[in-house]
Amino acid sequence: MPAAFYLSPEIYDLDINGVLMKHWQCVTHVSAIPEVGDYVVFNYDRESAIIVRDKDGEIRGFANVCRHRGSRICESSGKAEGGMLICPYHAWAYSTDGSLAHARMMPRTLDKSTLGLKPLAVKVVQGLIFLSFADEPLSFDDCEANLNATLGAYDWAGAKIAFQSTISFSANWKLALENQVECYHCGPSHPEFSVVHGQSSGSEKKLAQMMNAKAEALGVDITITDQWAEKARPGYELSFSDRFPMSGENVCTASRDGAPLAPRMGKFAAGYDNGQTVAYVGVMNHFLCYGDYGAAFRYTPKSVNETELAVMWLVRGDAVEGKDYDLDELTWMWKVTAGADKRIVQENQIGVSSRFYTPGPYALPIEQKTARLSDWYLSALSKAISA
Template sequence: MGIIPIQQISHNDPIDALVAAHRPGHGLARAFYSDPAIYERDMKRVFHRHWHCLAHESVIPNPGDFELFKIESEAIILSRGADGTIHAMLNVCRHRGAEVCTKPKGNAKFFVCPYHAWTYNNDGSLRAARLMPKDFDRSAHGLKKIHVRVASGLVFISFAEKPLDFDPIEQSLRTSCGQYGWGEAKVAHREMYAIDANWKLAVENYVECYHCGPAHPEYSQTHALEQPLEMIEKLNAAMEARTCALGVEVVSANHWQNSAGGQEAIHTFRYALYDGVSTGSQDGSPVAPLMGRFSAYDGGVTSIHLGGTTFLVCYPDHGMIYRFIPKTVDSCEMELIWLVRGDAEEGRDYDLEKLTWLWKVTTEEDKKIIEHTARGVASRFFEPGPIAPMEHNELRYINWYLDEISRP
């Protein structure tokens, strides 16, 4: 995968000209974080083209359950039908455009538009349209639906008319977080963080650990990603031996690619915790019952980067979903979702404060450093510097992003 060759980019388009002017091996120029026109292109060519994790399906466990999700200017109703099927619909009445779902979550057999009382079933079909002519075709006026797929308990949506092939993603998730029992997991906690920064600054911060030592002392006490490559390789080899001894096979695979061939980008990789550390917690001690195929701790973590906005972290006793959500050109949100075994009970099997401590502390630190960066990047004198060797995932992400926004 690489950026589209400069000769294939129209220099008459100011955004394409900025892409062509990008200096290889360096960060993005200021305009990519502040130009409203680039933000609009981000929405069309990244967010409307790729798959995004919306939730774990356990948030709507019963027929009739629904929850409302917002991504930028779009609102999506996620609902479970009477037959258990999950539907994703735009919250826009097919009459005059009013929002038909006015509650953030709940259980309902149908949604009634507060404007003119058009009524929709929870699968999006139009149930009733009062005082319309006899020849009115209700079947042609259901709520607009977007593509939805469920894999290993995770609900993904795509705004694309023809979405990218999801089958390879489903297989990758089955052989990674599926081994951790995510399909049978439940949500223990969710936390939304408002960030005063362009969404790309938040994602770029997440994908590299060059900053982990200086910015995350708590995380760095248990996770070894900031160590030299030789030490990481030694720790990883010991981790893989322990995983194999448990009879668990978690497949690492790098399919980080552009969308030109109709494929989604996904990268699954594993890394070790320090010796004696069981999981991601304040002191490395277990915080919840073991999940999936794990009968003991292997001292490792599985990380999954998917589609540009979805990032997953698998520990043997709990899981983390990171969602990055654009709001405006200079604001975004990060949602963190903690997963535990489906039959685990708070207070009996896990202490919520201990379960969430590490990633709450780490994310609060991330919010501060991202916003520090946003204020610095806003300077007219900002000039992007070279990407460090430890930021290889960020470099890959930047190249992928530039390729995507260059691709019609």
């Protein structure tokens, strides 16, 4: 796209408020807040949310804004003190259900029932916690069905977080996403990835047939969906999933040499199919499933030229670090790949900032998803401007 779409603060504001805010974001996994009162904080541009496990065990989301004078209540993730979320400014205290429990030095006539934290929409699917800041969020029905069919085969609901990390790109969110959805750059930019993933192989079709045969033998029925971009249903969150082969018959997972790294998950307890599953929710979240571990990715815009990538590694719920898996080896592939993505996306940002930049042609079909992403974005932006 033309340079202004990656450089303009005015377009960035339209992106946030007109295009992205109504979509769902994957905040974390339920294993991050296992006990009553546990909470995580999720920041999205100028907005902030508290996701907390209530006393009834339910997971709830609230705007991280005190109803007194607007202070942020929680700066980082933690545990509610005595079951209360307490604003550090004037010590207004909120129960984990969001209700105002105590407002010090205020009159007894204060109607506390009208001053609870503002609730946010939350969905929990296959152990993943999704949140939307929108007053009227997009329907999550398509995504829920897709995630249950795909991530469900790997029992992500019964998984746990092995590790989490964040990396900041000095680049516009659209450049980060345009890079993420295509594998045209995988060969030159990700040699580690290309060794074990079939997308970079000239024999991908043959490998895919082998993968499908093994999956069938294991009794794995993974639904593939494409309700994304031009096929998206109005009012529904974008949903997409696909299956890709690993690079050879003895390659089981995304590791240095394709050898397994952790105990097998879900239906893959019976063996490996030498494939991987990818699923998308919206445009900012995607999930990679291997037979022994999973990786969840979320892109978050921070400013016109800053984007954060959060990565979460999942393993089987009973897996023990140091005994069942080595953390350095488990995280190696996506640490090195994310590091390379940071470099190439930041160089891309510098390039589109040049007065010599003009948009070039896409290489089809390998960049088809990037073309679809751009078409979707321009359509969504046009609707936001017209609204």
